[in-house]
Amino acid sequence: MQEHESHAISRRAAVTGLVAGALVVGLDPVTRTWATAAHAAGPLDAVPSLDGTLRTDAASLAAAADDFGHIVSRTPLAVLEPGSVSDIAKMVKFCRPRGIKVAGRGQGHTTQGQAQVSGGLVIETGPLNSIQILSDRAVVGGGTTWSALLQASLAQGLTPPTLTDYLGLSVGGTLSNGGLGGQIIHHGAQVDNVLELEVVTGKGDVLRCSPTLRKDLFDAARSGLGQVGIITEAVVKLVPAPATVRRYNLFYPSVAALTAAQRAMCEDGRFDYLEGQIGLAEGGHTFLMEAVKYNATPADDAALIGDLTHTSVTIDDLTYWDFADRIGPIVDILKAIGEWQRPHPWLDSVVAGSAVNSLVTGALPDLTPEKIGLSGVILLYAIPTKKVKAPLLRLGSTRELNEKYAFLFSLLRTSSPGSLDPAAMIALNKAFYKKNRLRGGGWYPVGSNPLSKAEWVVHFGTAYPAFLLAKAKYDPSRILAPGQGIF
Ligand SMILES: Cc1cc2nc3c(=O)[nH]c(=O)nc-3n(C[C@H](O)[C@H](O)[C@H](O)COP(=O)(O)OP(=O)(O)OC[C@H]3O[C@@H](n4cnc5c(N)ncnc54)[C@H](O)[C@@H]3O)c2cc1C
Structure with missing residues (x-):
């Protein structure tokens, strides 16, 4: 597993998590609640040490149980504010054998609970907001907003070729969906303008993928509705911007x-x-x-x-x-x-x-x-x-x-x-x-x-078999993004 210092927000040695200000030391395997040392009734499954914070306070859970739709509300067990990519990998590895479902959440701007997970772990991608502008591309954290990316690229006279109408969406969120906008007539969607991705799979592996490296993962992560991994970094094409x-x-x-x-x-x-x-x-x-x-x-x-x-x-x-x-x-x-x-x-x-x-x-x-x-x-x-x-x-x-x-x-x-x-x-x-x-x-x-499982098969049509194979390979326990209701 690689360590990604570029994503590390405030690196804190061997910190675990917080329950309303107290350190979370583990998950009670019987009640399936996160517990502090003071509240532990019996032996706990120790949570991994994290660079970031695991939140279980009521406000954090309520925020993660809502989205732009305000129609569906599913309360998670905990919310991870990652301090690094390795935090995400560690928590996915922790959740998988315990059957805890996991969903990445960018800006929560889908409208029907797609980024929610009842009794599971929501991973806020917002802290993954690093931006590096190169001459023809940007390397950005998966939680970066298009607004932040455009401001940074415009400072160098560059822009992503296709932009969504609203810029307050996360790069990982729109790449998980598609990213449509009026420039599609020349450039295709945002998913057609990505050169490389870094993904934390449902097995907790940190993998890079591109058209020439793990193409199956690249093709299943783009517009894959969060089903094969959490996009932690994207290399996005840039072109000269008009004034x-x-x-x-x-x-x-x-x-x-x-x-x-x-x-x-x-x-x-x-x-x-x-x-x-x-x-x-x-x-x-x-x-x-x-x-x-x-x-x-x-x-x-x-x-x-x-x-x-x-x-x-x-x-x-x-x-x-x-x-x-x-x-x-x-x-x-x-x-x-x-x-x-x-x-x-x-x-x-x-x-x-x-x-x-x-x-x-x-x-x-x-x-x-x-x-x-x-x-x-x-x-x-x-x-x-x-x-x-x-x-x-x-x-x-x-x-x-x-x-x-x-x-x-x-x-x-x-x-x-x-x-x-x-x-x-x-x-x-x-x-x-x-x-x-x-x-x-x-x-x-x-x-x-909301689609039934059969309707999802119809939705993906000819692309479904490859999607199913990628799901089996990269999220075999089917723990990722259950709010989509696909698998
Ligand atoms: C005002 C407004 C305007 C919009 N305009 C456009 C538009 O012009 N064009 C367009 O294409 N769309 C548009 N959208 C829709 C938007 O693209 C989607 O709602 C997108 O999911 C928003 O990103 P998000 O960060 O809020 O994702 P979220 O709602 O947080 O997540 C959506 C899904 O993606 C998954 N996910 C989130 N982040 C990641 C990640 N890093 N890795 C893997 N999975 C992840 C979640 O688990 C969830 O399943 C608009 C939405 C709003 C509210």
């Missing part, structure tokens, strides 16, 4: 007009970033294509939008940072008005290009403030399927069906006053998921659409 962006908000009259424009712009490649939204408007909906060109000026307008057939357009210029962090100030407002703290039964669907117009147009009557919520958002944007290479980042069956495009159709619901309760919203998610599956679609598994 400014010019953003064109182009409005279209219908779903079909919007998706046609998005396909055309993907083919043409003139923009650097392309997303889209359906807005809730008085008596109907708006259809927006958000198209961004890096380092453009008003002189470029004729070439960029002169031949497009939108109904209206607004244009603005932003620094690259302000563009990348555009959700940050909105989050501050949502927090201030209490919407951020409400339940979020999100559904992120992947819809096949051949079905997008009929499915999304058919869904419009269900896109109402009552069903989406006061601050709900509806995303609709194109993903050229060939740009996504990571095998476990599923785009429904679109790749197998040779669909040129899939579309992300995200219903970012908030259960606000006056809107449906979370259970009713989850039922709507399930109904759309089932309809969408029949048309070759699927879902991006960050939200609230």
